[in-house]
């Protein structure tokens with residue numbers, strides 16, 4: 001996927017899989033791997049990779065595998081004589097799972113990766129105040145339209161992923177959140193979040209929350225932006241403040257407050 005920076009550190013840290021030469025790990029691979037992990041692995045290994053005693057899947061240290069190729073073999077073949085089942089994963093799927101396991105080992109592990117470290121009530125105050133998050137995000141019908149609605153974000157994303165969204169917004173822009181910028185032939189600039197597009201038109205939600213359908217032949221230009229309009233908060237908030245905001249977001253499950 002082109003919408004985020006390539007993960008240079010992953011290139012360095014891991015040799016490419018056989019048959020995947022030249023294909024570096026992209027955020028899309030990691031996203032695919034994460035979905036597979038939650039579909040097929042987390043029921044035994046847990047959402048933090050530590051559900052089985054003596055096995056720590058998010059540590060980059062495996063007792064039974066060193067290289068990506070060995071890891072792939074293990075994930076496909078299972079471990080005979082143990083509960084670890086074989087799985088019929090395609091090259092792309094296996095590549096994604098390995099990429100996800102490797103990426104979790106380098107995901108931020110600050111205080112907020114631990115549910116108890118952040119204070120959700122303080123996080124809510126920062127979200128609405130100092131953080132300025134409501135300028136762009138909505139929670140329960142309050143807030144702006146430049147970014148996605150976060151009312152139920154805690155139900156679909158894990159705490160370390162939320163933290164990474166705040167400290168490194170360009171790391172992964174989810175397909176459903178693609179920022180788009182279009183200029184009409186008479187020069188008007190329209191920015192928003194892509195909803196859908198086809199050969200002739202682009203549908204987006206503009207920054208005021210209006211649904212807009214733009215005919216491509218009426219546009220001078222349009223682009224799907226590679227960088228997020230969201231600033232990184234890495235240096236804008238303290239580690240504790242980020243932990244607080246992550247804790248608040250983690251509790252947003254779409255229910256009324």
Ligand code: HEC
Pocket residue numbers: 036037040041042043044045052054055056057061062063064065071074075079082083084085087097
């Ligand atoms: C039914 C439960 C179960 C499921 C589902 C499962 N595993 Fe396992 N897995 C285990 C058990 C138990 C072990 C430990 C086996 C042993 O060494 O005794 C294990 C071991 C492993 C190891 C080796 C760890 C090491 O330190 O060498 C890896 C890697 C692994 N699993 C990855 C996965 C992945 C990835 C998935 C999903 C695609 C998955 N497992 C699905 C039960 C499961």
Ligand code: HEC
Pocket residue numbers: 127131132133134135136137146147148153157162165166169170172173174177178179228229230231233245249
């Ligand atoms: C200038 C507008 C803007 C501000 C301010 C802003 N964001 Fe964002 N945010 C966005 C946009 C646009 C996206 C979607 C693109 C992306 O993923 O980076 C996004 C994405 C996110 C996501 C990922 C959502 C998902 O579906 O995975 C989270 C979480 C998030 N923002 C939290 C915050 C928090 C917390 C703050 C305040 C500390 C904040 N944002 C401030 C615009 C903004």
